[in-house]
Amino acid sequence: MTTVEQPVDVLLSDGTTVQLRQIRPDDAPAVVAMHSRFSERTRYLRYFSPYPRIPERDLQRFVNVDHRDREAFVVLAGGRIVAVGRYERLGPGSPEAEVAFVVEDAYQGRGIGSVLLEHLADTARRFGIVHFVAEVLPANGAMLRVFSDFGYQVQRQYADGVVHLNFPIAPTEATLEVQRGREHRTEARSIARLLAPRGIAVYGASTTGQGVGAAVLGHLRDGGFTGAIVPVHPTAATVAGLPAYPSAADAGRTVDLAVVAVPPEAVTEVVADAATAGAHGLVVISAGFAEAGPEGAAAQRALVRAAHLAGMRVVGPNCLGVANTDEKVCLNATLAPVLPAPGRVGIFSQSGAFGVALLAEASRRGLGLSSFVSAGNRADVSGNDLLQYWQDDPTTDVITLYLETFGNPRKFARLARRIGRSKPIVALATLARPPGVGAGPALDAAAVSALFAQSGVIRVDTVSELLDVGVLLAHQPLPAGRRVAVVGNSSALTGLAATACAAQGLTVAEGYPRDVGPRAGAAEYAAALAGSAADERADAVVAVFAPPLPGQLADPDADFTAALPDALTAGKPVVATFLAGRVPAGVPAYPSVEEAVRALTRVTTYADWLRRPPGVLPELDRVDRLAGQAAFRPDGVDPPALLGAYGIDVVESAPARSADEAVAAAERLGWPVALKAAAPGLRHRLDLGAVRLDLADPAALRRAYVEMAPVFGADVLVQPMVPPGVACVVELVEDPAFGPVVGFGLGGVATELLGDRAWRAVPLTDRDAAELVDEPRAAPLLRGHRGAAPVDRSALVDLLLRVGRLADEQPRVRSLALNPVLARPDGISVLHATVRAGTAADRPDTGPRRL
Numbered sequence: 001m002t003t004v005e006q007p008v009d010v011l012l013s014d015g016t017t018v019q020l021r022q023i024r025p026d027d028a029p030a031v032v033a034m035h036s037r038f039s040e041r042t043r044y045l046r047y048f049s050p051y052p053r054i055p056e057r058d059l060q061r062f063v064n065v066d067h068r069d070r071e072a073f074v075v076l077a078g079g080r081i082v083a084v085g086r087y088e089r090l091g092p093g094s095p096e097a098e099v100a101f102v103v104e105d106a107y108q109g110r111g112i113g114s115v116l117l118e119h120l121a122d123t124a125r126r127f128g129i130v131h132f133v134a135e136v137l138p139a140n141g142a143m144l145r146v147f148s149d150f151g152y153q154v155q156r157q158y159a160d161g162v163v164h165l166n167f168p169i170a171p172t173e174a175t176l177e178v179q180r181g182r183e184h185r186t187e188a189r190s191i192a193r194l195l196a197p198r199g200i201a202v203y204g205a206s207t208t209g210q211g212v213g214a215a216v217l218g219h220l221r222d223g224g225f226t227g228a229i230v231p232v233h234p235t236a237a238t239v240a241g242l243p244a245y246p247s248a249a250d251a252g253r254t255v256d257l258a259v260v261a262v263p264p265e266a267v268t269e270v271v272a273d274a275a276t277a278g279a280h281g282l283v284v285i286s287a288g289f290a291e292a293g294p295e296g297a298a299a300q301r302a303l304v305r306a307a308h309l310a311g312m313r314v315v316g317p318n319c320l321g322v323a324n325t326d327e328k329v330c331l332n333a334t335l336a337p338v339l340p341a342p343g344r345v346g347i348f349s350q351s352g353a354f355g356v357a358l359l360a361e362a363s364r365r366g367l368g369l370s371s372f373v374s375a376g377n378r379a380d381v382s383g384n385d386l387l388q389y390w391q392d393d394p395t396t397d398v399i400t401l402y403l404e405t406f407g408n409p410r411k412f413a414r415l416a417r418r419i420g421r422s423k424p425i426v427a428l429a430t431l432a433r434p435p436g437v438g439a440g441p442a443l444d445a446a447a448v449s450a451l452f453a454q455s456g457v458i459r460v461d462t463v464s465e466l467l468d469v470g471v472l473l474a475h476q477p478l479p480a481g482r483r484v485a486v487v488g489n490s491s492a493l494t495g496l497a498a499t500a501c502a503a504q505g506l507t508v509a510e511g512y513p514r515d516v517g518p519r520a521g522a523a524e525y526a527a528a529l530a531g532s533a534a535d536e537r538a539d540a541v542v543a544v545f546a547p548p549l550p551g552q553l554a555d556p557d558a559d560f561t562a563a564l565p566d567a568l569t570a571g572k573p574v575v576a577t578f579l580a581g582r583v584p585a586g587v588p589a590y591p592s593v594e595e596a597v598r599a600l601t602r603v604t605t606y607a608d609w610l611r612r613p614p615g616v617l618p619e620l621d622r623v624d625r626l627a628g629q630a631a632f633r634p635d636g637v638d639p640p641a642l643l644g645a646y647g648i649d650v651v652e653s654a655p656a657r658s659a660d661e662a663v664a665a666a667e668r669l670g671w672p673v674a675l676k677a678a679a680p681g682l683r684h685r686l687d688l689g690a691v692r693l694d695l696a697d698p699a700a701l702r703r704a705y706v707e708m709a710p711v712f713g714a715d716v717l718v719q720p721m722v723p724p725g726v727a728c729v730v731e732l733v734e735d736p737a738f739g740p741v742v743g744f745g746l747g748g749v750a751t752e753l754l755g756d757r758a759w760r761a762v763p764l765t766d767r768d769a770a771e772l773v774d775e776p777r778a779a780p781l782l783r784g785h786r787g788a789a790p791v792d793r794s795a796l797v798d799l800l801l802r803v804g805r806l807a808d809e810q811p812r813v814r815s816l817a818l819n820p821v822l823a824r825p826d827g828i829s830v831l832h833a834t835v836r837a838g839t840a841a842d843r844p845d846t847g848p849r850r851l
Contacts, residue, residue: 011186012115012186017312019308023063028059031084034081042108076309085117087123095131130170131167133166138161147165188389197227199229201258202231206239212261215335217231217259220331223330225330225331228254258270259282261285267284285335286318301379314380315376315381325340326371339363341366343369345370346386347359348373349402351404357463362470365467370396383401384408398474400428401429402427410761410844420609427460450760469599472599476574484507490545509539511535514528529566541574542577564587615767616765623646640833642806651722655716674719676719678716682712689708689711690712729745730816731757731818732816733815734814744757744800758772762804763808769797769800
């Protein structure tokens with residue numbers, strides 16, 4: 001969300017960056033200068049007259065706004081104002097405002113108008129404006145398209161030679177789709193310019209051949225980069241055998257990318273020089289920035305600010321570099337001397353050290369690389385940017401990520417859900433939080449894996465497993481189910497494979513494992529393998545082979561691995577563990593049976609996710625977002641009002657501090673009642689005696705109060721009895737890595753002790769909510785365990801959707817617990833609710849586009 005205090009950086013349709021901020025009175029000279037650069041046509045289309053100069057009175061009105069009824073944003077490129085967009089409310093308290101833009105000629109057609117409209121509409125909505133109106137000349141087709149292409153329901157009326165437009169500015173699915181489509185295209189283009197440069201300037205390469213800069217320059221040259229390589233050196237005429245220049249612009253060559261390996265204090269000069277040469281991006285190998293402390297963090301912010309003002313994006317700093325194996329590019333701007341062979345796998349690494357390990361291991365395993373980016377400190381370019389690029393990249397079929405932190409987890413989940421439908425995403429994500437990130441308890445490994453799986457992401461635990469899964473996805477089809485045929489020449493290995501399958505949740509197909517015996521020849525083994533691959537009872541094949549003992553085979557030199565390519569013709573994935581022989585290319589080979597089955601399981605789970613229809617965000621009745629916002633007051637939040645605004649009804653409870661007060665409350669609520677200790681942690685602890693049920697008269701209630709007060713305190717709650725049911729718990733927490741997440745589990749000490757909770761990230765789809773209900777290990781209790789009647793599962797799903805909507809729309813809610821929720825065949829009852837509010841949590845994937 002744009003604020004008065006902070007400008008934002010945004011991407012244009014060609015992938016360049018500009019800055020957007022609110023107009024200031026001291027912008028007057030810059031506005032006049034911009035106006036002087038307009039063509040006569042631009043002036044006429046904006047002002048409906050030649051308007052050769054801005055009168056002083058108009059100028060002062062333009063640059064002095066109240067940022068409420070009158071707002072104006074300026075767009076800066078290269079430090080100068082190139083566009084202005086504004087709205088003005090049509091009278092005090094009016095729900096309508098007139099909107100207008102003007103863009104300097106050189107920047108027209110690059111998406112500035114749509115960016116301004118997003119930010120103006122977002123601000124206007126916060127001040128009660130619900131409609132924009134505009135007047136546009138019929139000849140101004142570009143401006144008419146800005147409005148019509150945005151997804152708004154625009155009403156047009158032609159009168160007096162002008163097109164009058166009127167449209168509501170509330171966000172809709174259509175406008176959100178348009179906005180995210182533009183976001184995808186702009187971010188993808190900005191990365192494409194980094195990975196396919198026509199020329200590269202290298203800063204910091206020494207003439208001695210020593211140091212980081214010289215290493216990257218050598219790798220660029222020796223890797224066969226197809227574009228121009230321009231070493232930039234203050235004094236040398238040549239560096240590494242290439243002509244060097246004191247400035248990149250002096251080379252007279254097209255320079256799209258700058259690779260920077262100079263000390264941090266010299267980076268500012270490099271940014272200015274690269275901008276002068278027309279570079280689109282910087283790859284900053286240099287260290288000494290945010291990882292070095294507060295001063296370095298300030299230098300890093302200054303670096304990004306200078307680059308964005310110059311229209312450039314930044315990879316790094318403190319990164320390993322970027323690579324692209326496309327034969328038209330042959331880019332190795334990394335510290336790795338040799339890249340893996342060209343292939344179909346994209347690799348993103350936040351860590352330089354992990355990046356080195358990934359490239360080395362990928363090369364050893366024959367995993368073909370399409371492109372590689374090491375983000376280092378991730379000051380600008382992130383994994384989300386690479387997801388946007390790889391989605392449409394024709395050379396990339398599989399995406400692998402190493403992530404240390406999530407800068408924008410909601411956006412990551414949104415992108416992964418979309419991209420994972422066409423290209424698998426494998427992620428190695430550390431569970432460790434960086435210092436100072438979040439004070440609450442971290443989610444456990446199972447919860448993190450579930451949150452990844454929700455978006456179709458295959459989460460792995462090690463670099464080895466990342467590549468295990470990557471190799472399988474790169475070379476094999478996806479399995480059609482979970483049935484596995486195990487074939488081998490060793491009963492020990494086939495038994496291990498069958499056990500591993502069962503442990504991982506795969507099903508050993510009927511008639512398997514099949515052991516051909518240690519004396520089987522190559523032809524017999526090949527026939528068994530081919531038959532298993534063609535077997536309709538199996539969806540995948542695990543092939544194992546142990547070397548026979550000396551003298552067991554008539555032909556000891558037979559090539560058993562030759563059977564593997566023929567097994568692939570059935571269109572099913574085949575994984576192999578051969579303890580002898582070299583497995584041919586295209587067949588994923590693993591040193592152990594357990595590793596082979598584990599990789600197959602990960603891919604099978606992803607294939608299961610693909611087969612399930614994607615969820616939708618359903619319409620919910622009885623939801624009033626404004627009423628929910630009104631529940632927040634200076635002294636805290638009113639939980640019943642907040643929950644009621646989202647259609648969540650909580651059974652009324654009345655506090656009491658004496659037996660007489662408890663009886664009076666029961667008379668008002670109606671008998672029979674339950675008496676509960678008031679402390680939140682005790683309200684459901686029937687096992688401790690903190691809850692007494694079915695108190696039918698004053699005598700019983702007084703007796704229960706006298707017994708409870710000495711143990712649990714005088715404060716109690718009186719609540720009318722509701723029909724019994726299965727106790728459930730619904731939670732909402734604000735996780736610093738994933739944002740708001742919703743948890744569901746069954747109540748009781750045992751399930752709490754075991755952490756039997758399922759978790760999903762907000763926003764919740766209908767599919768997410770249904771999976772939450774079914775995922776806990778104790779979920780069979782909801783489906784009619786041991787003859788009990790099944791509960792109303794749809795009522796639980798509806799409740800979870802409402803909690804998810806509340807979490808999505810009310811960022812001031814930091815945690816929420818509904819405990820217990822009684823689920824019955826005829827519905828549910830929410831007995832208690834606890835809500836903790838605070839300052840609004842950051843929701844970076846909402847509002848208008850920005851970097």
